[in-house]
Amino acid sequence: MKLYAHQSVAEALTILNNEGQDCLPVYDDDAIIGKITYAELRIFANHDEKPGSISAAKLHFDLRTVLPAIRAMQTAQYKKEQKQLKVRKWTTRLSSAAVIAVVLFGFAWLLFEPINMPFTDQEEVLTPDSNHITLTFTNGEKIALNSEKDGVVIHASQLYYNDGSALLQEEISPDVLAKGIMVLNTPKSGMYQVSLPDGTKVWLNSSSQLSFPSTFKGSDQRAVQLTGEAYFEVAKSETPKHLPFIVTTDKQEIKVLGTHFNVNAYPNNLDIKTTLLEGRVQVMPLLYGKPLANADPAVTDPLQVMGTRNEAGNLNLNRAVILQPNQQAILTDQHITVKPVDGQLAIAWTKRDFTFRNMPLEDIMNVVAVWYDVDVVYQQQTIGSVLLGGSIQRSDKLADVLATLSLASNMHFKVEGKRIIVRQ
Structure with a gap:
């Protein structure tokens, strides 16, 4: 054994x-x-x-x-x-x-006596905040969505919550609902779900923004724009002519071929991660909002083609790729790295969990910073590269999370107001 x-x-x-x-x-x-x-x-x-x-x-x-x-x-x-x-x-x-x-x-x-960690009293109030979600319309009208609801549905120019309850439609002009762009925003520590006009379901993570039209009728594509992180379950096009579903971020474009996938594209991150769970997606690097000259045609199975591989054996490309299930495309400086992953780990956040395996401490702390609305400072540059594995829950207090990470990494965490100082 x-x-x-x-x-x-x-x-x-x-x-x-x-x-x-x-x-x-x-x-x-x-x-x-x-x-x-x-x-x-x-x-x-x-x-x-x-x-x-x-x-x-x-x-x-x-x-x-x-x-x-x-x-x-x-x-x-x-x-x-x-x-x-x-x-x-x-x-x-x-x-x-x-x-x-x-x-x-x-x-x-050891069973009973805690290690004296340099926490201040401030950490007791640092727990993930309740959702404060806003939906903004083309004319500038903005409404606050009920944080006790799981999500909102946009269908046939109607707006209601997932449970079928009304969303104060009398406060919204019918003309605004019938046309134009809607923008869904989540704050730090908040997350929300939205069902788009075509039936596509989107889970929007903390500090994220999703822009989408109130209707896809009359368009030759279903295009949305993302800042932050979101998990998509794309609905099949109901029109006789198949309408591609396209997700655009600041530095890449994803063309969906009927699928479930996750996109992590926070502005402060050095890279953008696209993880495929079902179906297929094409990931294309963008430069100043336009495709790179050599980005098309896409590599249909990137892990099966010849190319430059890094020390971990992952394929490096500077062209568009079509991902297969349980593959992840990592875009850094218009350069895509593709590697095999467990797709379920990428969407654990939708269940209010954060699961990590062999993940650098810096990446883990990036998630902590978003959840608890704090800034992270490292006293030594090499600290962030320490690899850890484990799982934390979104409902955990910051003190509990940091105590667990400290025990696992042998690092010290000090909370000063809204700042966490990490040292060896």
Whole structure:
């Protein structure tokens, strides 16, 4: 019996308990990367929590991340014990049996005593805000959408919530609903769903904006514009002539061929990530809003063609590509990198979860910054490249999230108002 690096703490605890094992080796492919015990996993899951409680977020961490975190905990505890021994000047009259008892007590202390992290009182109020969503019309009229509703539907020049309840239509001019561009905005910490006039469903993440026409009738395409992140489930065109669905961001254009896909295009990010779950999409790099000269025709299966590959074995292209399911296109400086991914991880945010595997700390903190409306500062440039795996929930308090990340990465996080300082 053995454990694997990609397995979660919850899986490992279940296996150890069911098999009646106290300790099992952890494998990464065919290589052993360490051993882990049931007691160590319990300590990790309980750490910084009330006695007897379990951190749900830590149960999702993978063993690749947990192993070094446990070693760091043990090292920190050992150093503390040595310091206490020196300060108290214990004498040789202390029996060896008593020494063993003290060490065991100190190790058990990890279950109940939290690590002193440099948080200020401010973190207690830093929880994800409720949704404050706005819908703006061509004439400048703006309405605030009900944050207690899951989303809004635009259909046949009508506007209502997903549950069928009215959206105060009397406040909106019929002419405005019948034509023009609508703009849906979500604030930091907010997210919302919209059903477009053609039946396409869109989940809009925090700090994002989606612009779309109130109707696609009379047009030769279904075009929308995105800033931020969104997950699309594109409806088939009901017209006799197939209308392509096109998503434009600041630096790329996506032509949809009937599909489910996610786009992450926040302005402050260095790259744009397009992840395909079902169907096919064509991703084309743009320069000043226009396709690159050599961007067409698209590569139909980018991972099967010859090209320059980076150290991770992912294909680098400077032309349009047509993605297959569970492929991700990463656009950086008009240059596309394509790699295989688990598509479900890219849309975990739609379920108010954030799951990451071998993700740089900087990318994780970018999500934290959006969720909690904070700025992140790194005292050393190399800190952001540390790779982590795990899962956090959108409802978690900032203090809990940072405590978990600190334990997993051996980094220190300090909250100063709306700023988080990260240091080793």
